[in-house]
Each structure stands twice: as C-alpha cells, then as structure tokens.
Amino acid sequence: MTSSAVHQPVMLDEALAMLDVKPGGRYLDATVGLGGHAQAVLEASAPDGRLLGLDADPEAIAAAGDRLQPFAGRITLRQCWLDDAPEAGADADMSPLDGILCDLGVSSLQLDTPERGFSLRADGPLDMRLGPSSVASAVTARQIVNDWPVEELADLIYEYGDDRRSRRIARGIARRRPIETTVELADAVVEAVGTRPGARIHPATRVFQAIRLEVNRELDRLAAFLTQARGMLALGGRLVVIAFHSLEDRIVKGFLREQSSGDEPSFRTLTRRVLRPSTAEIQRNPRARSARLRAAEAI
Numbered sequence: 001m002t003s004s005a006v007h008q009p010v011m012l013d014e015a016l017a018m019l020d021v022k023p024g025g026r027y028l029d030a031t032v033g034l035g036g037h038a039q040a041v042l043e044a045s046a047p048d049g050r051l052l053g054l055d056a057d058p059e060a061i062a063a064a065g066d067r068l069q070p071f072a073g074r075i076t077l078r079q080c081w082l083d084d085a086p087e088a089g090a091d092a093d094m095s096p097l098d099g100i101l102c103d104l105g106v107s108s109l110q111l112d113t114p115e116r117g118f119s120l121r122a123d124g125p126l127d128m129r130l131g132p133s134s135v136a137s138a139v140t141a142r143q144i145v146n147d148w149p150v151e152e153l154a155d156l157i158y159e160y161g162d163d164r165r166s167r168r169i170a171r172g173i174a175r176r177r178p179i180e181t182t183v184e185l186a187d188a189v190v191e192a193v194g195t196r197p198g199a200r201i202h203p204a205t206r207v208f209q210a211i212r213l214e215v216n217r218e219l220d221r222l223a224a225f226l227t228q229a230r231g232m233l234a235l236g237g238r239l240v241v242i243a244f245h246s247l248e249d250r251i252v253k254g255f256l257r258e259q260s261s262g263d264e265p266s267f268r269t270l271t272r273r274v275l276r277p278s279t280a281e282i283q284r285n286p287r288a289r290s291a292r293l294r295a296a297e298a299i
C-alpha cells in the first residue's frame with residue numbers, strides 16, 4: 001500500500017461542508033500533507049477551482065504532488081511554513097481566497113517513518129523536525145532532550161505536554177542521558193512515571209508532543225497564521241481549522257472568540273460548539289479521535 005493510500009483525511013465531510021467548496025473557487029490548504037483533503041476540495045471545485053497547498057515537509061509536498069497529478073493545471077504546491085502563507089498566496093496569484101483549510105499536526109507518512117523521529121514505538125533518531133534544517137528551526141529533539149537544563153525541560157513538558165508529572169519526567173530523562181533514540185526516550189519516561197493499567201495513551205505521548213511543538217514552534221506559527229487569515233480571504237470566505245490537542249484548539253477558539261466579537265468583528269463563527277469526529281469515523285480511523293474542528297466566515 002502506498003503512503004497516500006494509508007492516510008485517511010480527518011473529518012473530511014465536515015471540513016468540505018464548512019469550506020462550502022464551489023466550482024471555480026480558490027482554496028488554500030495550508031497543511032497539504034498527503035493531499036487527502038486537497039483532492040476532495042479539487043473534486044468539489046471542478047472544473048476550474050484552484051488550490052494552493054503548503055507544507056513544511058518536502059516529502060509531503062512530493063507525495064501530494066503525486067496524488068494530485070490529475071489536477072495538475074489547477075494546483076500550486078509550495079514547501080513553506082504555515083505562517084508564510086500570505087507570501088505564498090501572493091506568489092501564486094491566489095488572493096483573495098474563498099476558503100482556507102488547516103489540518104494541523106503530523107501525517108501518517110511522518111508518524112510511520114521511524115527515521116523522522118516522531119514515533120515512540122518504532123525506534124528512530126531524536127529528530128521531530130517537520131521540515132529540513134534549511135527551513136526548520138535549528139533545534140532538534142535530540143538537543144532538547146540531552147542539552148536542556150532539567151528545569152527548562154520540566155517547564156516544556158508542563159506547558160506543551162500538559163503533564164503534571166513534568167518534574168519527575170524531566171529528572172528521569174536527565175538520569176538516562178545521553179538519549180539517542182525515540183524508544184530510549186519513551187523508556188526513560190516509563191521508568192520515571194511507570195505505566196497506568198488501562199491508560200488510553202502511552203505515558204510518553206505528551207512528552208513527545210511537547211518536544212515536537214517546541215522543535216517546530218508549531219503554536220507560535222499557528223497563532224501568526226490565524227492573524228494573517230482574514231487578510232487572505234474574500235468577504236464570505238471560510239476558515240476551517242482541525243486541531244489535534246487542547247493547546248492548539250485553545251488558540252483557535254480564543255482567536256475566533258476575539259475576532260467574532262467587539263465593534264468591528266472580522267469573522268462570524270460557524271461552529272458555536274467545536275465539531276468532533278463521529279464514532280463511525282473514530283472506529284474506521286483511530287487517529288481521528290482527538291480531532292476538533294472549528295470554522296468561521298470572513299465578514
């Protein structure tokens with residue numbers, strides 16, 4: 001099976017409905033990944049809708065290019081970070097936009113490639129960069145894990161991993177230094193805090209999340225991207241964001257609340273309550289289980 005066949009776009013029906021895709025529309029997929037959502041947007045906007053797809057990861061851009069080959073005349077793909085979207089949109093002559101989709105986090109291609117260092121079960125080097133060093137932050141997971149003072153590591157795990165056992169975990173990691181691989185890191189966390197019978201997630205899941213967010217500065221980029229979104233959208237254009245944990249969702253929720261109130265609101269919220277995947281989707285694709293979708297219309 002090819003990697004693109006493995007990846008199932010999350011909350012696809014909900015995302016398409018909220019984007020209100022129309023023939024001839026112009027759309028930005030700011031995290032195109034393996035092109036699953038993008039393909040559906042291109043189909044729904046046939047025969048002449050256009051799509052600009054961005055991703056920090058050159059492997060994702062290559063995979064999306066393969067998958068979206070049938071739509072070659074209607075797509076532009078560009079390797080860049082989320083918060084470079086306005087420039088990418090201007091370069092591709094794609095403004096104003098009718099819709100922006102942002103499906104955050106990592107793809108199955110990244111998770112299932114141990115060499116990328118995202119997996120706590122399949123052993124790989126401690127990397128976790130979404131993009132190569134030329135465009136990504138200079139720091140790698142290996143540096144954070146091995147070189148950061150214990151206090152700073154604990155703060156990171158507390159803040160970005162939402163884990164109250166952060167000090168114990170950080171001390172446990174420091175005791176096991178040098179740590180070279182993802183499984184060594186996961187083992188160090190288990191050694192520090194043990195495993196809880198019946199726990200839904202591996203004890204190191206949140207630690208990995210915290211390190212990945214820091215390596216790629218994902219939350220800062222998301223916040224910057226959101227502030228740029230209105231300027232890229234036409235009146236009535238839609239913004240749809242799929243988040244995968246509460247830190248991301250809190251940023252989206254706060255942004256939409258702020259922008260849809262006051263004297264001069266710039267968005268009207270379309271999801272008064274956050275949308276979650278259906279039980280059927282979670283059964284079909286367990287990786288969808290933590291997804292949260294919010295959408296708004298530019299006014």
Ligand SMILES: C[S@@+](CC[C@H](N)C(=O)[O-])C[C@H]1O[C@@H](n2cnc3c(N)ncnc32)[C@H](O)[C@@H]1O
Nearest residue numbers: 009031033034035036037056081082103105107
């Ligand atoms: C969940 S996947 C997207 C999957 C895609 N919607 C599909 O259906 O195939 C998220 C993608 O966003 C990219 N990404 C995450 N954060 C990013 C950021 N801040 N800037 C650029 N790309 C980012 C990742 O490299 C990954 O390929």
